[in-house]
Amino acid sequence: MVSPDSPDSPDPRPADATGRVVSVNVGRRTPQPYTSADATAIDKHATASVEVRDPGPKHGGLGSGVVGDEIGDPRHHGGRLQAVYAYPREDQLWWAERIGRPIAAGEFGENLTIEGIDATHALVGEVWRIGTAVLRVEVPRIPCRTFAGHMDERGWVKRFTEAGRTGAYLSVTVPGRITTGDVVDVERPDHDIDLLTLFRAFTGDLDATRRVVEANVVDAEVQADLVDTLRRRAG
Template identity: 70%
Template sequence: MPQPHVLTLSSGRSAVPSGGGRPTAIDKQPVDMFEVRDPGPKRGGLGSGVVGDEIGNPRHHGGELQAVYAYAREDQEFWEQQIGRPVPSGGFGENITTRGVEATHALVGELWRIGDVVLRVEVPRIPCQTFAAHMGEPRWVRRFTEAGRTGAYLSVVTPGVVHTGATIEVERPGHDIDLLLLFRAFGGDLAAARRVVDADVVHPDVQAGLVDTLSRREG
């Protein structure tokens, strides 16, 4: 595996898609560098953790736990084979396209040090209809879910400027709760949810939501 690094950076402006619908900033464009900061809460905060990057639907996107979205180039290459066409870096609406970094199996609480910036792995991406419309592929939400190549939403621990090509130093915590397991828990897998809850390593808001799910589903 190559030295972990930032392959590309991307940022977007909110706009109404050509086919109509809600404004979205999923169509991101490459940039050489950007500044990251803690955007605060999802509702009433600054939206994206990337300065200048916009959020089309702040009800479901942005906020401290979804401040920066990262996706592995290796996973995009998997999708290129699946759909039979190129997927450009930034093509999944990610802010950071990585090379040599494990995203799907990143551990909750894992720290990514990029120069002076520190980002923390928080939650996986849950595919939505906006993502499906952007991709234009049949049954995209289901296919993305089944593949489980979620990418990583990160919070901003230490703000600063991120540059294309910068090395990513990964510091892993001492547990085995990865984003794929959390993704399965979000999708209704009660065994996965129980493992996550028992480990008590996710953000308190995420923990409370899973505890509530278990109490309702397990009786």
């Protein structure tokens, strides 16, 4: 039986949902010792409001989709599909219980700390209307060595991967301003490919990969990468 707090539990949300922004966060580049990258901006701190925009491509674009937010490793972070990162406060509290210490809003590197929205089961292509901006759910977060070093928790990458509580990367379809306390209005598309399924596909689950490829609801770049994965691994 699936545990009640497992991300693999059935999604209880209605077709559309409403949440709230509890913190808006930006980061500045600082030196980091965790990887070959010179800097990181993972440690983000609260601000009253931000402007969001489409930053363009990962390579050669503006980096973050949040004006004033910096990217430490532009090879792996930022760009259109990772313009804004949102993480549920409920999931941070879940983690805090397990690691035995508080987790501050922004500590996971999220631009938007949200509540009332289940990012684990957010559907690819969900529309989030926040303030005057419109965002689109694109991909889950893949944990990396910088994240692990920042958290300073043994086995963090493995633990985060097993939990599947990844948060949501969003693109910006309509630029605008997002302010702490803003309502998050969610419109869900008519399919069942959620971020957890996509995350499992990204982390080696071929059944999940087939499901995502067959649904053909992810961004064209992501679709092409997953098709290539199936071709190489499944024959």
